[in-house]
Amino acid sequence: MRYYASCENQASFETFLQGVVSKASSLPGVEGVYVLRKEEERYRVVAAGGSAAGTRGLYLPRDWELREGPTDPPGPLGFSPDGTPRAGFVALGENHALALEGTSALSHERQELMKLWVDLLDREFQMRQGLETLLGVGRQLRNGRLPEEAVAQVLEALLRFGGWDLAVALREHEGTFVPWVRVGALDFVLSHEEVRSLQELLRKAVGRAEAPGIPWVVQDVQAVFPYLPALKRLGVQTVAVFFLGEGTPAGVFGALILASLKRFPHFSPETLLLLQIAKEELESWLRKTWYAEGLLRAFARVMEVLDCETHGHMERVSRLAVALGRVAGVKDLHGLYVGAYLHDLGKLFLPQELLKKDGPLLTQEWTQIKTHPEAGYEVLSPIPFLSPTALNVVLHHHEHWDGTGYPRGLRGEAIPLEARVFAVVDVWDALISQRPYKPALPPEIAAKELQAAAGRKLDPRLVECFLRLWREELEAGRV
DSSP states (O other): OHHHHHHHHHHHHHHHHHHHHHHHHTSTTOOEEEEEEEETTEEEEEEEEETTGGGTTOBOOTTOOOOSEEEOTTOTTSSOTTSOOOOEEEEEOSSEEEEEESOOOOOHHHHHHHHHHHHHHHHHHHHHHHHHHHHHHHHHTTSSOOHHHHHHHHHHHHHHHHTOSEEEEEEEETTEEEEEEEEESSOOOOOHHHHHHHHHHHHHHHTOSSOTTSOEEESOHHHHOTTOHHHHHHTOOEEEEEEETTTSTTOOOEEEEEEESSOOSOOOHHHHHHHHHHHHHHHHHHHHHHHHHHHHHHHHHHHHHTTSSOTTHHHHHHHHHHHHHHHHTOSOHHHHHHHHHHTTGGGGGSOHHHHTOOSOOOHHHHHHHTTHHHHHHHHHTTOTTSOHHHHHHHHHTTOOTTSOOSSSOOOGGGSOHHHHHHHHHHHHHHHHSOBTTBOOOOHHHHHHHHHHHBTTTBOHHHHHHHHHHHHHHHHTTOO
16 A cells, blocks of 8 residues: 555656646747756756657756756757757756746746746655655554664655754653664764763753644754754754654653754745654654563563573573574564563463472473463464564474474474574573573583584574574674
8 A cells, every 4th residue: 555655646746747847838939848856966857848858867967057047048958959059947946946948038927937836846846755754654663673773764764855964863761861873974973971961951952832742943053052062063053853752641752853964944834744743653653662662671570580581581582583583584573572572471371380390390290381382372462563473483482493392393494484583592592591400501512502403403594593693793702
């Protein structure tokens, strides 16, 4: 549906362009019409008619500046496509230009009409860009990326749309704002003192008098932020700040900062509307995502207190699963992350003495242990926001590559990829962690044990990938 909407959006704008060409061609004396769009500081012909018809797609030289008003021969663009010199007329807008061949003596009313057409081109194009941006925002927030990656994609979409040079998302943490995700071409490094100054400024801005949800825009950064030398060094002129959660009962939980090297005298209503809608969608998604993260960490703590898991096990396996899943080609990394946290939920339904037993399990006890994947799956499967990826990890993380695992006895690639990925990191963490029934193994010995399990319990390709990642981390001094 979104792809169809995007195609329909593009087709309708093409119709709009041709309508402008047709209307301009009907003016007395006009022999050719160009509609040009500015793309990265140069103009491209995006629609044309009459004597200019063959120029569509043509880029003007980068240093070629169009001059508004009447032009002398050979033509309004400085050349004539068919070799016949003609006078012309050019109307310039913010992103578009409309050029006529064959006439330069336009009445005041017709000059105003051309200017109106150019303004309409700019506004129509901006609205369609905004729609594409919003569709892109929705796609990025629902494609299974990790929160940081999804937010980075959203910020990049806003940069492309608005002509900003830098975007930063900040999280609220213990009463202050902490930089979280940053995108853009600017090398934006703040000292500790500058970070504290920015945090204080944001805290004051939260209580400003304007209506909640309205962006806080600073047009002259150099005057308002004299105590942020980093912004001055970068030459930032305009900053817009949106607070996430402002005006809601829960209160502000983050901020979104957009910065530009240009000074924007005003924002069009269309631009403000787009930024507001994108901010609200991001805000809603982040609130649910961070709330879910808090619940996951609380659940992990409960499991540790009940001695169902070793301290930090869930955090470790979640991080490792994402690292291996990224290399292995798992598309829904966030689902893998959530599933890693929830994989042993079913153990809550097992007797505590069974989980704490430090000797061999009896057959009946082992049969009980094997019920925990299906128990966890039955509890979690009705929850609508849990993805199939997360549920697959919960249900299938004890399946074995050779088909001897449980609960379904799946074999090889019939086991979902995300479950095979998680099984590798789960076994690894069990090997290097102390448990009631065994001591922790040194990583070098654990690596040999993991290799021994390849082709039996574990996917041999994924074992190889994991050990390569581990060695790279070891060589880099990160483990």
